[in-house]
Amino acid sequence: MPSQKSAPDKIHFIGIGGIGISALARWFLAQGWAVSGSDLQKSDLTEELVHEGASIKVGHRKTNVPKGLSMAIYSNAITPGSSGYLELEEVRKMQIRPMSYPQTVGCLTEVYKTVSVSGSHGKSTTTAMIGLILKDSPIQPTIIVGTKLKELHGKNFWLGENQNSHTFGWLVLEADEWRGAFLHYHPDIAVITNIDREHLDFYKDLNDLKRTFLKFMTRVKPGGSLVLNRDDKNLFSLSPLISKIAKKSSLKMYWYSVRSTKDASRVKKHLKLPGKHNLSNALAALTVTRDILHIPEKNVLAKLGSYSGAWRRMEFKGELKTKNRRLKTRIEVYDDYAHHPTEIQATLQAFREKFPGAELVTVFEPHQAKRLKALYKEFTTAFHDTDQLILLPVYEVAGRDNKEAVFTSEKLARDIKKKYPKKTVLYLANPKKLKELIAQTLPPRPPDVRSKKYSRKSGPRPLRRGYPPNPVIIMMGAGSVANLTPLLFK
DSSP states (O other), rough: OOOOOTTTTTEEEEETSSSHHHHHHHHHHHHTOOOEEEEEOOHHHHHHHHHTOOOOEEEEEEEEEEEEEEEOEOOOOOOTTTTHHHHHHHHTTTTTTOEEEEHHHHHHHHSEEEEEEEOOSSHHHHHHHHHHHHHHHHHOOOOEEEEEGGGTTTTTEOOOTTTTTOOOOOOEEOOGGGGGGGGOOOSSEEEOOOOOOOTTTTTHHHHHHHHHHHHHHTTSTTTEEEEOHHHHHHHTTTHHHHHHHHHHHHHHHEEEEETHHHHHHHHHHHHOOHHHHEEEEEEEEHHHIIIIIIOOHHHHHHHHOOOOOOSSSEEEEEEEOOGGGGGOOOOEEEEEEOOOOHHHHHHHHHHHHTTTTTTTEEEEOBBBBHHHHHHHHHHHHTTTTTSSEEEEEOOOOOTTTEEEESOHHHHHHHHHHHOOTTSEEOOOOGGGHHHHHHHHOOOOOOOOOOOOSSSSOOOOOOOOOOOOOOOEEEOOOOSSSSGGGGGGOO
């Protein structure tokens, strides 16, 4: 990867609005490159990039590729037949060899000392925790993470020290396994949170995923470290093979576990985020920063204690207000990115822990018809911790999906209702009617009787004795469901 002084003048990103590739675009902007890009639609990320100096077109056309281009990078979702492929062909006509997002990031891992975080679930949170702990340490790394963090000024990228020299420092990177993206990376420290049946539109089965994760471990630089979740049965089942890889490349192995009484109790005492999965993520961060990079434990625990979560990870969005007289109460609304059955179960368990006794209302948009089909049985049991479930139509992923007529949200609603007959399970074909449906389905409640001396800092308002806690609405999914959240507050 060339330094700033030898960098090409113009670089073009095809699919620039993705959460990973947009962070990479920010890296090039920070290095002084002229950045252009295109995506199927406008988004908050593309608008932010324009504000930061990128030139971005909505829609994919050959004319989007600027003249005098020196380098082009494309999203892993750009495949033959997709609209973005037209721009790839135009780039090749210019005698320029385009690079995919993971190929380009792989070049960064060659020049940076890299901490990569991979796994089927928990990558973003664990990357964020490690990155933020190190950000306020002498290491001061560059950070590329698959979510927005308020500690990074609402961005998914942070430029570390030595950005204007030939010496690169540390990089903390979220490493995605989809389409084998992380096989392009060469980390010094590799964290693997878990292995689950995910991305089955690309992988044949769980064994195929396991083999790919093992191959990723062989990419760790000799003398590096592996940080592994002892509690994940799929990952731990590979321990004999992992030991062979570690021995061959002189890698140090660190197995962390929520059953580690000493570390788990210390972290849990400081951690604000509920849920066993978040405790596990924090233990991974503790292992990397304290045990390998030698950050003082008190500093690590302090940073973990101040971490309040990331964009769309149990993110508080506001209080729902309605004119319906039956709902004279304040209902907190949260956004969450969970879209896999394992993630859904863990997230709802965390909400149940955070709001004991409250009525949980989950609005879920299935993400990708192929995922719904492959994990259909798991989806039917994933929502047992919610009291009410409203299912929206399946979100169709551009370039990855074709709607499966057999496996629909409507069918899922029927089958969940059969399994949990006492649970309120509804299918909403028209998401614009969501607020109206929520107002109709929540049970009647007496008016709140609360102390006048209240602020958000002082905590929940006290209810009259015997009153149930306020309901909580969870907007869940990885597609467009987050766009519906603002409509609830109108």
